[in-house]
Amino acid sequence: MSLHDLLAAQIAANGPIRLSDFMADCLLHPEFGYYTTQEPFGASGDFVTAPEVSQMFGELIGLSLAQAWVDQGSPSPFALVEFGPGRGTLMADILRATKGVSGFHQAAQIILLEASPNLRAIQGETLRVYTPAWIDAVDQLPAIPIFAVANEFFDALPIRQFVRDGSGWRERQVGLDNDTLVFGLGPDSPQPALAHRLEDTKDGDLVEECSAASPIINTLGLRIKHHGGVALIIDYGDWRSLGDTLQAIRDHEQVSPLDQAGQCDITAHVDFEAIANAVPCQYSRVTPQGVFLERLGITQRAQALAQNMTEDALHSHIAAHRRLTHPDEMGNLFKVIGLYPEGGSPPAGLEK
Numbered sequence: 609m610s611l612h613d614l615l616a617a618q619i620a621a622n623g624p625i626r627l628s629d630f631m632a633d634c635l636l637h638p639e640f641g642y643y644t645t646q647e648p649f650g651a652s653g654d655f656v657t658a659p660e661v662s663q664m665f666g667e668l669i670g671l672s673l674a675q676a677w678v679d680q681g682s683p684s685p686f687a688l689v690e691f692g693p694g695r696g697t698l699m700a701d702i703l704r705a706t707k708g709v710s711g712f713h714q715a716a717q718i719i720l721l722e723a724s725p726n727l728r729a730i731q732g733e734t735l736r737v738y739t740p741a742w743i744d745a746v747d748q749l750p751a752i753p754i755f756a757v758a759n760e761f762f763d764a765l766p767i768r769q770f771v772r773d774g775s776g777w778r779e780r781q782v783g784l785d786n787d788t789l790v791f792g793l794g795p796d797s798p799q800p801a802l803a804h805r806l807e808d809t810k811d812g813d814l815v816e817e818c819s820a821a822s823p824i825i826n827t828l829g830l831r832i833k834h835h836g837g838v839a840l841i842i843d844y845g846d847w848r849s850l851g852d853t854l855q856a857i858r859d860h861e862q863v864s865p866l867d868q869a870g871q872c873d874i875t876a877h878v879d880f881e882a883i884a885n886a887v888p889c890q891y892s893r894v895t896p897q898g899v900f901l902e903r904l905g906i907t908q909r910a911q912a913l914a915q916n917m918t919e920d921a922l923h924s925h926i927a928a929h930r931r932l933t934h935p936d937e938m939g940n941l942f943k944v945i946g947l948y949p950e951g952g953s954p955p956a957g958l959e960k
């Protein structure tokens with residue numbers, strides 16, 4: 609049995625399924641899901657995320673969070689939270705970089721939101737000395753100040769896709785052609801949640817919607833509003849996207865999302881407009897990752913680290929700096945938005 613066989617049987621019995629249901633099973637099916645069964649990250653995995661490119665990414669995020677914590681009066685206790693921590697590399701770098709911030713570690717309760725038992729075990733190994741706690745859902749966050757980061761978490765939340773048809777929409781579905789999974793379109797139906805997209809689309813245009821993101825942002829933002837803290841949300845995407853951004857990656861190559869259910873990473877661009885609309889506290893301007901990291905001093909940090917490097921290590925360090933910041937690499941594709949309380953300031957690296 610494979611995920612493909614399971615989904616094919618389900619579709620044969622009950623008809624086509626929503627893309628969001630397909631994506632949820634592909635990523636997190638308890639037995640066959642990609643995050644539940646594989647270790648996707650790093651050069652030997654399927655893709656490389658920013659914290660896996662260089663330790664500088666996590667160090668600068670850590671300093672931004674710690675600066676916000678000091679600016680808000682060093683509250684104790686507080687929750688140091690990561691959404692979707694992967695291998696735990698980002699949190700490990702945050703913690704190493706903030707060791708010298710007086711009282712920060714003592715006041716921190718480290719909380720990881722992670723759905724995959726497999727990745728929880730790896731995170732537990734990476735962060736063994738820090739005794740993190742795991743939660744299954746954002747509403748389990750404690751009622752204390754929250755200093756949070758999410759890198760490439762929201763892009764993994766299931767999306768739905770709709771194709772404009774007059775003033776209605778037809779949902780893109782996953783169906784079956786003989787034994788092959790194929791895309792198709794459902795019947796025309798009104799979509800009140802897409803009313804604002806009638807203004808910038810024409811017949812045949814495809815738009816995406818991630819209904820799982822808003823309640824998470826809302827709950828996180830309410831904690832920050834009532835108890836203080838900040839959140840840094842980093843992901844690829846833009847302010848309102850248009851067109852099909854669904855992407856499947858295996859072994860660093862793009863593959864068809866339907867061909868290898870559960871065997872490849874499936875993500876979609878994050879719609880930062882939808883994120884901003886769901887924020888119940890203050891939020892910063894959406895800022896390109898390269899600009900954010902430059903403002904936090906990545907070049908100075910890169911130069912300091914380079915002092916002790918030669919040859920191959922130096923070469924890959926320079927490439928990593930470029931990869932994180934250059935507009936042709938991750939610098940512009942990835943964006944950052946910060947959440948902060950009323951009357952507070954955006955986290956370092958971001959502006960109102």
Ligand code: SAH
Binds near residue numbers: 635691
């Ligand atoms: N932040 C890490 C990993 C990004 S991959 C990095 O930058 O390297 C996405 C992460 O989010 C994985 O850890 C995955 O298991 C987790 N994840 C995806 N969907 C989730 C969900 N609905 N709830 C909790 N965790 C989820």
